[in-house]
Amino acid sequence: MPSYTPPLRDMRFVLHEVLDVVGALKRLPAHAEVDAETIDAVLEEGGKFASEVLAPLNAIGDAEGCVLDKATHEVKTATGFKEAYAKYVEGGWPALSCDPAFGGQGLPHVVNQCLFEMLNSANQAWTMYPGLSHGAYECLHAYGTDEQKRLYLAKLTSGHWTGTMCLTEPQCGTDLGLLRTKAEPQADGSYRLTGNKIFISAGEHDMAENIVHLVLARLPDAPTGSKGISLFVVPKWNVKADGSLGERNGIWCGGLEHKMGIHGNATAQIVLENAEGTLVGEPNKGLAAMFVMMNAARLGVGMQGLGIAEVARQSAVAYAQDRIQGRSLTGPKNPNGPADPIIVHPDVRRMLLTQKSFTEAARALALWVGMLIDEAHRHPDKDKREAADDLIQMLTPIIKAYFTDMGSECANLAVQTYGGHGFIRENGVEQLVRDARITQLYEGTNGIQALDLVGRKLPMKGGAAAQRLLGLMAGFVAQHKADDKLKEFVEPLEKALGRVQDAALFLMQNAMKNPDEAGAAATDLLRLMALTAMAYMWARIAIAAHKGLAAGNDNAFYEAKLATARFFTARVLPQTTSLNHQIKAGAATLMALPAEAF
Numbered sequence: 001m002p003s004y005t006p007p008l009r010d011m012r013f014v015l016h017e018v019l020d021v022v023g024a025l026k027r028l029p030a031h032a033e034v035d036a037e038t039i040d041a042v043l044e045e046g047g048k049f050a051s052e053v054l055a056p057l058n059a060i061g062d063a064e065g066c067v068l069d070k071a072t073h074e075v076k077t078a079t080g081f082k083e084a085y086a087k088y089v090e091g092g093w094p095a096l097s098c099d100p101a102f103g104g105q106g107l108p109h110v111v112n113q114c115l116f117e118m119l120n121s122a123n124q125a126w127t128m129y130p131g132l133s134h135g136a137y138e139c140l141h142a143y144g145t146d147e148q149k150r151l152y153l154a155k156l157t158s159g160h161w162t163g164t165m166c167l168t169e170p171q172c173g174t175d176l177g178l179l180r181t182k183a184e185p186q187a188d189g190s191y192r193l194t195g196n197k198i199f200i201s202a203g204e205h206d207m208a209e210n211i212v213h214l215v216l217a218r219l220p221d222a223p224t225g226s227k228g229i230s231l232f233v234v235p236k237w238n239v240k241a242d243g244s245l246g247e248r249n250g251i252w253c254g255g256l257e258h259k260m261g262i263h264g265n266a267t268a269q270i271v272l273e274n275a276e277g278t279l280v281g282e283p284n285k286g287l288a289a290m291f292v293m294m295n296a297a298r299l300g301v302g303m304q305g306l307g308i309a310e311v312a313r314q315s316a317v318a319y320a321q322d323r324i325q326g327r328s329l330t331g332p333k334n335p336n337g338p339a340d341p342i343i344v345h346p347d348v349r350r351m352l353l354t355q356k357s358f359t360e361a362a363r364a365l366a367l368w369v370g371m372l373i374d375e376a377h378r379h380p381d382k383d384k385r386e387a388a389d390d391l392i393q394m395l396t397p398i399i400k401a402y403f404t405d406m407g408s409e410c411a412n413l414a415v416q417t418y419g420g421h422g423f424i425r426e427n428g429v430e431q432l433v434r435d436a437r438i439t440q441l442y443e444g445t446n447g448i449q450a451l452d453l454v455g456r457k458l459p460m461k462g463g464a465a466a467q468r469l470l471g472l473m474a475g476f477v478a479q480h481k482a483d484d485k486l487k488e489f490v491e492p493l494e495k496a497l498g499r500v501q502d503a504a505l506f507l508m509q510n511a512m513k514n515p516d517e518a519g520a521a522a523t524d525l526l527r528l529m530a531l532t533a534m535a536y537m538w539a540r541i542a543i544a545a546h547k548g549l550a551a552g553n554d555n556a557f558y559e560a561k562l563a564t565a566r567f568f569t570a571r572v573l574p575q576t577t578s579l580n581h582q583i584k585a586g587a588a589t590l591m592a593l594p595a596e597a598f
């Protein structure tokens with residue numbers, strides 16, 4: 001089975017040495033008292049929970065899956081899942097970064113981001129139950145009425161109730177405008193919902209007392225398409241005015257999907273039969289409210305990609321140190337043994353360094369965005385809040401799509417490192433491939449993330465948000481260009497930035513005339529921007545590594561950072577050149593073939 005050690009040293013390095021989060025938090029009155037010791041202690045405990053409680057359940061969840069009792073519509077989760085969730089609630093983990101007004105601990109979001117990386121590494125399927133609850137909490141916190149907040153937020157904060165997001169229907173996936181679930185207004189101001197949802201993660205289970213479904217539906221006179229969608233909160237058990245549980249509501253699990261991976265998470269078909277619900281936000285503006293949950297979920301799914309990549313990397317490294325096959329091309333490295341460990345082979349090192357150069361910079365990028373979320377919520381200066389929000393908006397599709405593509409790639413590289421043994425179930429890495437695959441699909445496929453980046457985020461505010469991100473990196477280049485120690489990272493970053501600008505210019509000149517140009521460029525442009533953002537993080541990591549070396553302790557750790565940064569710069573970042581060429585090749589070759597000729 002893959003072994004998992006929480007990457008606490010690396011998290012501390014990113015938080016304290018690269019990002020100086022404690023310094024940044026001092027500028028946010030709500031978090032000004034948070035110190036490094038508190039953060040480190042929380043992460044250490046969180047790491048223990050992930051590695052000791054959740055990781056041992058990962059293979060069990062995969063083997064047992066979830067079981068639906070068709071008579072009662074209740075779902076039983078795999079052995080140990082319920083007990084682990086009880087421990088999670090008892091430990092106060094759901095409340096970590098929630099609002100103290102509803103019983104939360106009020107810790108910064110960036111700490112929660114670290115926790116979720118570890119939970120995802122240990123057990124992605126289990127982590128989806130509390131992960132979706134947190135999204136529901138954020139949506140109701142932002143858009144709920146006072147009454148909805150009073151009834152739901154404390155229970156979601158404590159984790160006694162969990163949440164779901166119910167968007168998808170059989171005929172409506174990416175295109176939410178096709179949605180059919182109906183909501184009929186009632187005399188008392190509530191609504192009755194009828195319809196069928198599919199693919200609802202954590203849609204039914206035995207881990208919590210109640211499930212709070214956030215459901216998209218149409219009001220009777222709603223305009224067609226996505227402008228006629230409203231959002232409702234529909235609890236599994238109705239909630240009485242005093243907050244206690246009432247009657248069973250008309251929202252059922254009609255079936256569970258049999259699927260490629262994440263067997264431990266219940267993917268439910270949800271039937272709404274005259275289910276009682278209340279409106280969240282304004283009528284017909286449900287998508288705006290749901291986007292709070294979707295954006296949280298997109299970053300959350302990105303963290304699944306990172307979590308999987310990290311555990312895959314750890315497993316591959318352990319195996320490559322241990323497995324003995326062949327001799328090093330430059331002569332035996334294990335002369336007393338019958339062969340050398342496979343980590344001596346350049347091709348195995350290519351795989352391990354691809355994983356390492358992704359996970360370490362991705363962690364830095366994710367935690368930087370975590371910090372930006374804290375700034376966007378808590379900075380006293382409105383301009384600073386807006387600046388942080390622009391960067392989050394730009395980076396959300398990048399993190400969702402690039403991290404999950406790489407999560408899958410890293411899981412596959414772990415299988416490849418194991419050779420044929422990777423394909424054998426009992427070694428556990430094949431589960432990572434199956435589990436990782438969904439992350440590229442749900443929460444908007446990665447193709448849709450790319451369209452979001454090109455179609456919505458780049459033109460946002462007349463291009464100002466994009467300029468904020470690119471300008472920030474250009475400013476960094478200008479500041480550090482003359483530093484001899486950093487040249488090897490900063491110059492390639494500058495060139496990559498030039499390629500992003502070149503590709504963006506091509507789109508500006510061509511996509512207005514032919515919108516297919518934007519669609520054709522989207523995935524490549526997202527990857528080009530992602531690699532550039534990673535180069536930016538590697539340059540920031542290099543600065544911290546040089547500082548660490550100058551301080552003179554833990555030299556091996558800092559040298560490894562610089563060596564990995566060099567690998568990324570020399571062997572991964574050059575992909576930006578071909579991506580730029582691909583983008584500028586335009587849409588013509590994609591669109592030439594008539595559909596019937598495929």
Ligand SMILES: Cc1cc2nc3c(=O)[nH]c(=O)nc-3n(C[C@H](O)[C@H](O)[C@H](O)COP(=O)(O)OP(=O)(O)OC[C@H]3O[C@@H](n4cnc5c(N)ncnc54)[C@H](O)[C@@H]3O)c2cc1C
Binds near residue numbers: 167175201259
């Ligand atoms: C295990 C699992 C869990 C899920 N959990 C949830 C959940 O909790 N809640 C929920 O509401 N949904 C959930 N989903 C649904 C998921 O979000 C959708 O499957 C996903 O959004 C894609 O929709 P679709 O499957 O209908 O694919 P389609 O929309 O039919 O897309 C098929 C292909 O066409 C592409 N495509 C579609 N439209 C365009 C376009 N305009 N431009 C370019 N390409 C396009 C897509 O990228 C994709 O490659 C889950 C799905 C699974 C499998």
